[in-house]
Amino acid sequence: MPLAVLAEFIINGPPPWMPDPWLLLKAGTGLGALAVTKRYMSGAASTAERVMHGRVVLITGGTSGIGAATTYEMARRGAQVVLLTHVAASDPFLVEFIEDMRERTGNHLIYAEHVDLTSLHSVRQFATRWIDNAPPRRLDMIILCAATLTPPGGSRTETAEGVETTWMVNYLANVHLLAILSPAIRAQPFDRDVRIILTTCSAYIGSPPLDAVLDKKDWSPGRAYARSKLALMSFGRAYQKHLDAYKRPDELPMNARVFLVDPGLSRTPGTRRWLSRGSLWGLLLYVLLYAFSWLFLKSPEMGAQSILFAVFQESLIRLPGGRLIKECMVVDCARKDVDDEAIAKKLWESSDKLIERVEKDEAVRRARAKKELEKIEEEATTAEKVDEIESLLDTIKKGKASEAKKSAASSKKPKAGGGKAARGKNHNPSQCHPVFFTDKLRRQPPFALAGLPSMSSRHVSPVAQGYAYQDGQRGGQKPRL
Numbered sequence: 500m501p502l503a504v505l506a507e508f509i510i511n512g513p514p515p516w517m518p519d520p521w522l523l524l525k526a527g528t529g530l531g532a533l534a535v536t537k538r539y540m541s542g543a544a545s546t547a548e549r550v551m552h553g554r555v556v557l558i559t560g561g562t563s564g565i566g567a568a569t570t571y572e573m574a575r576r577g578a579q580v581v582l583l584t585h586v587a588a589s590d591p592f593l594v595e596f597i598e599d600m601r602e603r604t605g606n607h608l609i610y611a612e613h614v615d616l617t618s619l620h621s622v623r624q625f626a627t628r629w630i631d632n633a634p635p636r637r638l639d640m641i642i643l644c645a646a647t648l649t650p651p652g653g654s655r656t657e658t659a660e661g662v663e664t665t666w667m668v669n670y671l672a673n674v675h676l677l678a679i680l681s682p683a684i685r686a687q688p689f690d691r692d693v694r695i696i697l698t699t700c701s702a703y704i705g706s707p708p709l710d711a712v713l714d715k716k717d718w719s720p721g722r723a724y725a726r727s728k729l730a731l732m733s734f735g736r737a738y739q740k741h742l743d744a745y746k747r748p749d750e751l752p753m754n755a756r757v758f759l760v761d762p763g764l765s766r767t768p769g770t771r772r773w774l775s776r777g778s779l780w781g782l783l784l785y786v787l788l789y790a791f792s793w794l795f796l797k798s799p800e801m802g803a804q805s806i807l808f809a810v811f812q813e814s815l816i817r818l819p820g821g822r823l824i825k826e827c828m829v830v831d832c833a834r835k836d837v838d839d840e841a842i843a844k845k846l847w848e849s850s851d852k853l854i855e856r857v858e859k860d861e862a863v864r865r866a867r868a869k870k871e872l873e874k875i876e877e878e879a880t881t882a883e884k885v886d887e888i889e890s891l892l893d894t895i896k897k898g899k900a901s902e903a904k905k906s907a908a909s910s911k912k913p914k915a916g917g918g919k920a921a922r923g924k925n926h927n928p929s930q931c932h933p934v935f936f937t938d939k940l941r942r943q944p945p946f947a948l949a950g951l952p953s954m955s956s957r958h959v960s961p962v963a964q965g966y967a968y969q970d971g972q973r974g975g976q977k978p979r980l
Contacts (some may be wrong), residue, residue: 543827545804547811552577555637560645561582564767568803574604583614617658617673626679630821635686642696643673647722660857669727685745693755703729704833735759737843739820758809758818767803
């Protein structure tokens, strides 16, 4: 059958309903070119696999973009993932994200810790809690994916602690976190494969030199971002040397490795913010031209492949640390100053001094704020007590005034005449006491003595009648029923 169709096509030509062959060829060539371009721009995919059950992984920036794709792959393989987020663990978005991730991966060992990378104090609080444990907590991996940037044309901003935002989030917070967690990393057993992943970007190639100060006059969003990534790479190399210099008590070699990873250009929220220049018109243009972004930019899942290669590839543990990984392979850095020890030492010392100064200033500020808060609370407590006392005094005054009104009204009330007046004048209730009945009184009720008709004995109360009899005798009146 296929041969007959092919022979008919060659002898008699294509059927009339078939489009022009040249048109089909052109369309096929175009679609093939698009497919090849898309495959090339998507980058290499990692084929490495590794058992992650029981391993503890710390991830920053794990709720969006490449970080979210990395979190999914870690959790899908059974790792215990701790997300370090800038929002509280009770944030509705974060709660929904974790629940969705647990449902998709079937892994319930996904948690969140509040770590605001714009605050050195927040970083110290988390890292101190983590290392303050005996025996040391298990720690297998630290993946630092969080980064920020200012859109083109944006102005320079600073954190609440007075540090430029891009420098703080992309570099200084990571330095502070790793410096405090260093004892926990070095305390891991020798047979535990500990890896530290620092994400960078190709923008570091155009960074100004690290030994040159980037002041406010020369500052620009592109320079600030590129410089922060170059500084992070230089620190990563120096941090690997810092770990290698540690002598373990068992005299075995250090088992921790630092890897620098360049994921490539991907369709992440940061890239979208950069391309749209942080404006609504730019966002609209990005949506209209989304086909070009889809074609030339990686998806977050493909952007995470180099990170997954650095995490899963078992042969990397046998290589020296501080290597750069791009497109799932080990490559050389494009800047020589990354390996400059003098620049790295100067950068490390200046970073330590900046961290120390900022933390001291913030400690003084927090102490002052605490004293002011205590003073305000004390004043509020004193005012509350004063209000309570004044309210009590007002209540007492109102009660006395009410009693005075009642006594004045009772004194103005007209007195009753006749026997009641005489009785009220001569009668003293305090002298009313029980009567000691005599035999005569027991035989004759007081009614008979007073000349009143007798009553049935079952209606007579000797005590009550005794009182009535005495009152009647004292008041000069007949006893009243």
